[in-house]
Amino acid sequence: QKEVEQNSGPLSVPEGAIASLNCTYSDRGSQSFFWYRQYSGKSPELIMSIYSNGDKEDGRFTAQLNKASQYVSLLIRDSQPSDSATYLCAVKNTGGFKTIFGAGTRLFVKA
Amino acid sequence: DAGVTQSPTHLIKTRGQQVTLRCSPKSGHDTVSWYQQALGQGPQFIFQYYEEEERQRGNFPDRFSGHQFPNYSSELNVNALLLGDSALYLCASSPTANEQFFGPGTRLTVL
Numbered sequence: 001q002k003e004v005e006q007n008s009g010p011l012s013v014p015e016g017a018i019a020s021l022n023c024t025y026s027d028r029g030s031q032s033f034f035w036y037r038q039y040s041g042k043s044p045e046l047i048m049s050i051y052s053n054g055d056k057e058d059g060r061f062t063a064q065l066n067k068a069s070q071y072v073s074l075l076i077r078d079s080q081p082s083d084s085a086t087y088l089c090a091v092k093n094t095g096g097f098k099t100i101f102g103a104g105t106r107l108f109v110k111a
Numbered sequence: 112d113a114g115v116t117q118s119p120t121h122l123i124k125t126r127g128q129q130v131t132l133r134c135s136p137k138s139g140h141d142t143v144s145w146y147q148q149a150l151g152q153g154p155q156f157i158f159q160y161y162e163e164e165e166r167q168r169g170n171f172p173d174r175f176s177g178h179q180f181p182n183y184s185s186e187l188n189v190n191a192l193l194l195g196d197s198a199l200y201l202c203a204s205s206p207t208a209n210e211q212f213f214g215p216g217t218r219l220t221v222l
Contacts, residue, residue: 043213097167101153
């Protein structure tokens with residue numbers, strides 16, 4: 001079992017729709033969770049962090065965390081073609097220093 | 112305020128050679144982590160430096176070593192290069208143990 005798992009995609013949504021990206025993790029003691037966006041040929045950019053169960057909203061982005069189910073998700077509302085990228089889920093391990101990334105989900109937003 | 116910087120941008124080496132990559136963290140950040148990202152994969156944690164000490168290490172051989180200087184900048188050294196070391200090497204800095212911000216990366220090609 002991979003430590004952080006994501007569907008590789010690609011996930012294709014029409015412009016204006018809601019994109020839903022999912023992630024599961026194996027370390028039950030994990031405390032910190034992150035979503036990064038990575039455009040082709042570029043480095044990852046932090047877009048959301050979440051530390052407690054529930055929802056956290058920032059503009060068009062909502063991160064959801066369910067520690068009991070070991071599940072993290074990212075919702076992108078009113079998706080735009082500029083949102084087309086690979087989205088990486090990252091989890092900081094119980095020790096607190098090592099961050100483990102999933103392989104990423106490729107998102108395509110069709111105009 | 113300059114973000115995380117890395118040098119060089121691109122590098123071509125041959126098998127068996129040694130390479131040094133450099134990173135300057137964002138102003139105010141004292142923690143530097145290094146990652147290797149192969150094509151189509153998420154970043155893999157190599158190690159983290161804090162107060163000039165290696166604080167945690169990922170599953171990488173001893174050929175990978177690093178250093179942090181008093182000004183918080185850092186170097187990643189890789190000895191006896193293998194073809195499989197070809198990847199994007201990312202440096203990330205953080206002001207705390209949590210959110211990390213990535214530099215643009217160094218693309219290493221081993222021939």
